[in-house]
Structure formats: C-alpha cells, structure tokens
Amino acid sequence: MVDNTHQDIDAATGTATTGHEWDGIKELNTPLPKWWLYILYATMVWAVGYWFLYPAIPLPGGHTAGLLGWTSRGAVTADLQDLQAQRAAMVGQLNKSTLQQIAADPKLAEFARAYGRSSFGVNCAPCHGSNGQGSVGYPNLTADRWLWGGKLDQISQTITHGARSGDADGHEGNMPAFGKDGILTKDQIGQVAAYVVSLSTPTTADVSAGKKVFAENCAPCHGDNAKGNSDVGAPNLTTKIWLYGGDKATIQETLTNGRGGHMPAWGSKLDPATIKALTVYVHSLGGGQ
C-alpha cells in the first residue's frame, strides 16, 4: 500500500519509502520478492479451482457439492470397496470352503493365517496376548489345552458365540463358589486344594481327604481322573498349565469365590470369513486338535 503522492527515494539505499516518517526515520518500501508474490497468486488461483471442484460454500439450502462430487463418506466407502475387491478372490474362497477344506489347502490356509493374524492383533491380542500366549485369567491358545475344545469347529463356535457372553448359543458353565456359597467348609477347601496341587506336583503327603471331597464335588465336571471336560469348560487339572494359577493359595481362592471368565461373542462384530480365518489361525498357533 504505497501512497504514490509521497513518492520519495531514500538516498542511502535508492529504495522508495512509504512516506511514513517517525522522528526523522523513514520506512523503506521494499518490494516483495517476485517468486514469493507469484506463488501467492498461484495459491489464490488454486483456491478458486478448489471451490468449484470440491464441496466448499455453505448456502441456506445445503452447500455447493463441487464438480467432482467428492464426499468423505464416499471416499472411504470406495477405499473399502477397493480393499474388498483386492481380497475378493481369497475371501470368496474362505466363504465357500469349510474350515477343514481351508486347513487342508496350503495356499488358502496360508492366506487364512495371515488374514486371521491381522484380525487377531486388533481383536484378540488384548486378552490372549500378541502371540496367543494368554495371561492370568485369559487362556493360552498355544498350549494344546482347551477349555471348550480345540477342534476347528469348536474354536469357531467359541469365537462366534463366546463364553458367558449373554449369547444364547454361547458357552455357559461357571466354577461354583464352593466357599462363598457354603458348599464346602474352609477345611475341606484346604484339603481338596492340596489334592489338586498333588495332581500336577506329586507329593508324599496324605491327600486322601481331599481326594474324597474331589470325588463328591469336583468330579462331575472335572472328571474322576481330573482331566477336565470341554463340554462344560472344565479344565484339565493334571497339567502345569493354569488359567488362574496352580499354587495352593490360588486354588483355594478359586474354590472359595468361583471363576467364570467372559469371552465376547464375535459373531455380531466380525464377518464369517474373518471368523473362519481367525479359527484357522488360532488352530495353527500350536494347540489345534
């Protein structure tokens, strides 16, 4: 903004001044660099083009839609369709094939494991661990020990309907609170806990009292041999693999207050192909039967 009526050249620099003067000091009117100015003009032209091409100006009846018809929802939907198209061939095969067929076909099984692994990382890893190793209260999926069975169809059933999830077809069955509900006395709980510890850690101590309590109270679910029953989710008690801990204190805690972890039903959240892929992936973690 130069006031041309006050055109005045500064003697020292040869540059025009703006005509503003403060206590004898004049302000130089140094022009903007040409390259900078042209970039500024170019962005202005770009902005006008943008107004016409993309949704831009709010109006009383809506907004200008733009010549390209771009919408953020349309863009993400198209992106997702591209993704689906990319995977369509393999996912289509997953949808068509039974779990057994998928596991038997090396190429399809490899895809299912890769597809399942990425879904596992997002949905399952927070409880079962990034490699399916589990943690206290969340089953290890790599250990060849299964609460609800480790066959492909059983794993699929568990993923789809969950456990104690509220789903009508989900697994039900709790470890009762033998202590809290007064089914067993504190002494009996101590005895049976000692017996259960002895199943995986042989001892010379006398655990016959606990064995008797076990036969009457625990065997209906865990079996006479304590090897568990995957129909009711009763774990095998004769190995060193423990969901909540195998020391006597933890077992007493389990007996006293009961247990019953929740596994959400994923059938309503994941599509069938993803569940198939997850099943094959989980089955391949090391423990599949």
Place this chain on the structure above:
Amino acid sequence: MSMWKHHAIFEKNSLVLLVGILIVVAIGGLVEIGPLFYLKSTIETVDGVRPYTPLELAGRNIYVREGCYLCHSQMIRSLRDEVERYGHYSLAAESKYDHPFQWGSKRTGPDLARVGGKYSDDWQRGHLNDPRSVVPGSVMPRYGFLAETPLDFAHIQEDMQILALEGVPYTPDLIAKAKADVKAQLSPDDPSVADLVKRYPKAVAHASLGGEAGPTEQDALVAYLQMLGTTVDFKLFDAKANWR
C-alpha cells in the same frame, strides 16, 4: 487515496481498531460457523443414539476428570485404516449428547469410540488396575485407586439438569429416577434393570465390585467404557441417505 486516509482513523485509535477487528472476525465466524447450525445436511439424525444413563454419565465424569482424552481419542475418522481397525467411522450424532465431546486429538493409546463390548468387564477392570497385566508393552498409568474410591453420585441429578439445559433430553422423570437408576444398573439380576432398559435402550447392567460400601468409581467408568459406540446399529444405518 481518500479511503486510505480514513484508514488512518483505525491506525491512530487503538479502541476503534479493536472494535473493527471484532467486527471483521465476527463476520468470518458467522459465515463459516453459522450455517452449520441450520444446514440440513450437517445435522444428521441417527436412530439409536440416546443420552447416557446416570451411571454412564458418572463414569464419563471420571473419564473427563482423569483426562483420559489426553491419550485416547473417541473419533474414528473416515479413513480406510481407521475403519479397518476400529470399526465404522464415527458419526457426529454419536457424540451429540457429549458436553463437552471427547473426540480428542492425541492417540498415545488406541481410539475408544467403539471400545464398548469389545472386551469383558473383567478385562476392563484388570486393565485399569494394572494395564501391563494384559498388555505387556502398555505405557498407560495404573488406575487401581478407582476400584477403591466410592462413587460420589450425590450431584448426578444436578449434572443431568445442566445437560438438559444444553439440550440433552433428560426429562424430569429421568432426573427424578437418576439415583435409583445408578443402583439398578449395578444390579444385573434385579428386575429394575428392565425398567432402566426401557428408559435407556441397550443399557447393560454390570456387576458392582464395591460390595457393601456401594458403587466404586471403577464401576461407573467400566459402565461408560462398555457402552461407547454401541448405541447405533450399523446394519440399519444408511450412510447413503446422508452422503457427505
């Protein structure tokens, strides 16, 4: 150049300049923000969105108090990678009863907009008590004290009244039943839960771990987390009806 001389009035009187700036900025604001309040295409009504139950609201207050939004966003953007990881992109309507909204802008932890129902209550509690017990690499602080702090919901009705002033449809009836509703939502086996679900569709009752001492802050926070993103049924949602 006579216009230029008038401009000198602004340059020489700071108060006039200030008023001038205010007017110019206000015009910009009115043009950019004003239409958003009446444009039909920007206000999307979505079935299923409901106000928070009193317990969820109390949990939300704890979420805000603890500054969860500093590390967790609640906004799934309409980008392929986000939709693949977190689920359907967030709708503005889903946070229409949030005052203030919890969209956030920082993701040290994952987005929580659809975390509801993804994990079990036990997982949420265990994770709040000690995040590393379930996610070994987590940098989240422990919030174990929430499980030991009794929930203070003495003012939950006032909270709801304030929100009602801001346009959340809390009726006098809902406000009157607020304290009973807090307890009902923590009694999964109680018949009062059915009434609660009538008032707040899809509300889920949670077992309280507070025992005799009454509900804890953790109970409320878990109830809030477990409902996030669960109210809209996306099988019924027609995105094309409001393409934008």
